[in-house]
Amino acid sequence: MARLVLKFGGTSVANIERIRNVARHVKREVDAGHQVAVVVSAMSGKTNELVAWCREASPMHDAREYDAVVASGEQVTAGLLAITLQALGVDARSWLGWQIPIQTDGAHGAARITGIDGARLIEAFDKHNQVAVIAGFQGIDETTGRITTLGRGGSDTSAVAIAAAVHADRCDIYTDVDGVYTTDPRVVPNASRLDRVSFEEMLEMASLGAKVLQVRSVELAMIHKVRTFVRSSFDDPDAPRPGTLICDEEDILEQQVVTGIAFSRDEAQITLRRVADHPGIAASIFGPLADANINVDMIIQVESDDTTTTDITFTVPASSYALARQILEERRDTIRYATLQGATDVVKISAIGIGMRSHAGVAAKGFRALAAKGINIRAITTSEIKFSILIDSEYTELAVRTLHSLYGLDKKPDETPNEA
Amino acid sequence: MARLVLKFGGTSVANIERIRNVARHVKREVDAGHQVAVVVSAMSGKTNELVAWCREASPMHDAREYDAVVASGEQVTAGLLAITLQALGVDARSWLGWQIPIQTDGAHGAARITGIDGARLIEAFDKHNQVAVIAGFQGIDETTGRITTLGRGGSDTSAVAIAAAVHADRCDIYTDVDGVYTTDPRVVPNASRLDRVSFEEMLEMASLGAKVLQVRSVELAMIHKVRTFVRSSFDDPDAPRPGTLICDEEDILEQQVVTGIAFSRDEAQITLRRVADHPGIAASIFGPLADANINVDMIIQVESDDTTTTDITFTVPASSYALARQILEERRDTIRYATLQGATDVVKISAIGIGMRSHAGVAAKGFRALAAKGINIRAITTSEIKFSILIDSEYTELAVRTLHSLYGLDKKPDETPNEA
CATH class of the missing domain: 3.30.2130.10 (VC0802-like)
Structure with missing residues (x-):
């Protein structure tokens, strides 16, 4: 039995059919006896719609109100995935940032996580054997009690931070590629998928233009030593490929001089x-x-x-x-x-x-x-x-x-x- | 100076242009020196979209998850109206059900309000001279900390309950008609708008098929003696008509035998x-x-x-x-x-x-x-x-x-x- 955090981005939850596919990935891990938390983004396109409304309402909008509006996207996906998991016979409930809570500073629109209380999630795992479906990208400024968002791509950061808070054995970032490549395969058809890459290397790659993970999430994974996999949500849920493990460099046996x-x-x-x-x-x-x-x-x-x-x-x-x-x-x-x-x-x-x-x-x-x-x-x-x-x-x-x-x-x- | 609660339904906030019109109604009352709370519904069509997703995810969905999904609609409108008011120079902030809080029982999907703490709203009025933009239709089950919804049309109920909690002088329900009529004008072209109607009569009318107000909201208005106006959101914000006042029967001077x-x-x-x-x-x-x-x-x-x-x-x-x-x-x-x-x-x-x-x-x-x-x-x-x-x-x-x-x-x- 392991404790896992799985994260699915916007394209993986773009509609109910895809959410069902995500639920099957989750069920596979539950059936294998694991405790699972899932972090979800908004359905693809939804965040853009909400942002456009804020801009239409006023080009110079209050970032606190922007956060209240935009955070609703992940709230919807979390509820829908919980419903879908229940329909597959998997006990699950949704958690919003303020319910856990995921505490952040007051930098609305680009807030940093300052603390996560893992107690309620761990109780859900240990006492209720329940999957926690968590709205990514959002938190609460505990000083003001208002909803904050972490900035674009923040759901990766949510996932890694939650993995650290609940002492997860692994954090799986599901995305639309099957791992981290030596370079962009669209430019170099000969690019190959890396089995493992160190936190430091991944941090540089993310900073230098490889868009597979948000920089802040790699930093957090490195600090808290969260073993993080990048893998494909479009794999067959019953026969998924392992993806790329981002880990301590000591865990990488055969080191290349240049990785990517x-x-x-x-x-x-x-x-x-x-x-x-x-x-x-x-x-x-x-x-x-x-x-x-x-x-x-x-x-x-x-x-x-x-x-x-x-x-x-x-x-x-x-x-x-x-x-x-x-x-x-x-x-x-x-x-x-x-x-x-x-x-x-x-x-x-x-x-x-x-x-x-x-x-x-x-x-x-x-x-x-x-x-x-x-x-x-x-x-x-x-x-x-x-x-x-x-x-x-x-x-x-x-x-x-x-x-x-x-x-x-x-x-x-x-x-x-x-x-x- | 009076304290007012204004409520706007889904068609009145269907897009940013209409939200701007709503903001002008609010600004008129603020400019007149009033303290204002605004209760908003979801943009028309949004609730149906969210409900359809829940049904597609599972016909037998968990009402707690349904509430988390569906309540997001009002959250979006509240943030957007706050932004729009700020753009007009009116200080405003959004309030979600759990932030006030609006306490309800645990009957998810059709919850009843059990208490509203008006203290934070009154502080916003008195200390910050700030308009409170409140997401209608939602509350929080304080036992579980989960989001609840009041059932369809619940924003009317939210508005009246909030008016009672903050001791408002008046609650204005803005809708797509300009008041309560003696009968449906589509059936009887000679139908006339009532200037005043008693709580008891309105309660019967709402129960018996007049769809202008939700029954529960009239009950609450009657119990807490909230003077409630039904009026049109499509009136010119600078020259609105008064609408129909729902009030105690003692306040109705010339009583008709039959009102509607x-x-x-x-x-x-x-x-x-x-x-x-x-x-x-x-x-x-x-x-x-x-x-x-x-x-x-x-x-x-x-x-x-x-x-x-x-x-x-x-x-x-x-x-x-x-x-x-x-x-x-x-x-x-x-x-x-x-x-x-x-x-x-x-x-x-x-x-x-x-x-x-x-x-x-x-x-x-x-x-x-x-x-x-x-x-x-x-x-x-x-x-x-x-x-x-x-x-x-x-x-x-x-x-x-x-x-x-x-x-x-x-x-x-x-x-x-x-x-x-």
Whole structure:
């Protein structure tokens, strides 16, 4: 007997027929003797509908009211799944964020979970042998008693946090892919599914553009050491595949040097030429951008050709590009730069692997391979277990495939084909 | 300064444009210096959608889960109206049933309000000068902490109960008609809007087929003496008409003998001929019907022509007719009757008026007028302030118009025409 938390996203619960399929997955685990909590998202499309109404009511809406409106989507799915499970003979009840409660801070629309009282859920498991169907994405600000939401994708975070709170043996994130891949199979048909990936690597992948899990949920899984599987809700409920286990690196026996190649097209590059080299230069540029909530990523500073000034290049999300330009142009006299250059047709490509810690020259090997294909690198950043490069977006596929092949990630000919 | 509760139904909040219209009604009252609570229903169509999902998930669904699913509709409207009010510069916040709390018993799907703590709402009025936007139709079973709903039309009841709890000076039920009419204007074009009607009369009208207010809400208004207006949400928010006041009969100066004519087509008649006249006869017939939750209304018992047996006629809701027949046919040997006759093409017509208490012969005058038109009366019941007759449904319009005219309810030629 194990205690499991299963999480199903919006496409997995899009209608009653799919909710029935989810119920069969749950029943399989119950029949195997496990204690089960299920975390559900809103039916796909519902959250967008609710958000659109809020915007129509007022573009500048009160985030507390937005949360009350939007959290209703998960409430509906939780009730419907409980009904469906009961119809299959599985005892179940729905739990809303405020009923458990899932406590959060007061940052409505993007709240952080501050505590979960697992007592009532554990009682439901131990005393009533009952499946807990939990509305994901929502909590309660206990100071005010108002409903909060965790921000888009927050149901992954709900699931991992609940798994930690009830000391679950495992958290299964069911999604529309059958696991975590070495890269996006739409770009590299040779991409292969990973059996295991470490928390650290997954965290980098999620941060760097792999959309399979929300960053915050991976952080939480890492902190609380929640063994988390990513697996497919479209598998036959009676014969599911195991998916990818995200776990401590000690649990990964055969470590690859590079585990995956991630890429993000949501990037824009800004270069300030010949910035007067004075103290506080970074603060004068990045302070105003931070005030405008613009997330600056790669930053490179090099001396200009005239050696008395400096060139500064950095990236921002493509959606913040116009605002960032405007802010910098307004402050041209304060910052003191000659020209501002920008580009939005750029892509950030990252190679991730805990093996980089112990292997030197992994990045250099990659740079050489890309140069050999005639790909120009605009910027580079590195960390202990990954390196990222910024290149022109037209080279995306070529660069991803080159690195994927270089680091030995291509599917072996004898491997069973993936049936994602 | 007065304290008001305004209630808006599903058609009044069917989309954001209509919600904006509702917000203008609320703003008018706030600008006039009043403290305002607003009770809202789900956007029209939403409750049906949610109910259909529950049924699709399982025809025999858990009423507790049904309530969690269905209550989400009012939650959405409450948040959206709060946002819309804020956009008009009116401070407002949404309140869900469990947040106030509105306590109910545990009869999920048809719960009764057992108590409302008005303290937090009154604090919002007095300390924050804030409009309270309250999700109607829902409460919380405080024993279990689960969401309950009051049953269809329950938002009227929510509004009146909240008006009582916060000691409101007035409760305005906004609907798609501009008040209570002497009868259905679709049947009698000469029907006129009543300025005032007593609680007792309204209770009879609601029970007898006038669909303008839910019966339970009128009961509550009568018990707690909540002055309640029925008025139109489609009036110009800047120049609304007053509607109909439902109030104590002492507040009605010029009392009519008959105030209104109600009718209900949802009737079926069953006659058991030559029932063996033995003790416990009524129990043997009506006991099994009550056990099946069939609501028996008019009951008439007369000796049969052979004087040793008796004929029993009664009405049931048309929707229960088939089941009632089946139950009685199965028990033919126990009840001991000769034949069972039934009719579904019948209508119940009622004349209501507190003036009947002090005026004799009101009903007899009506029977004579109907007989003069050749209308055969199948059954009669009377109470202190109303009489009801059962007739063939093809005579509905003729009978209603005859009584409406007989009791002086036709609109006077000098009256301004109704612009419903």
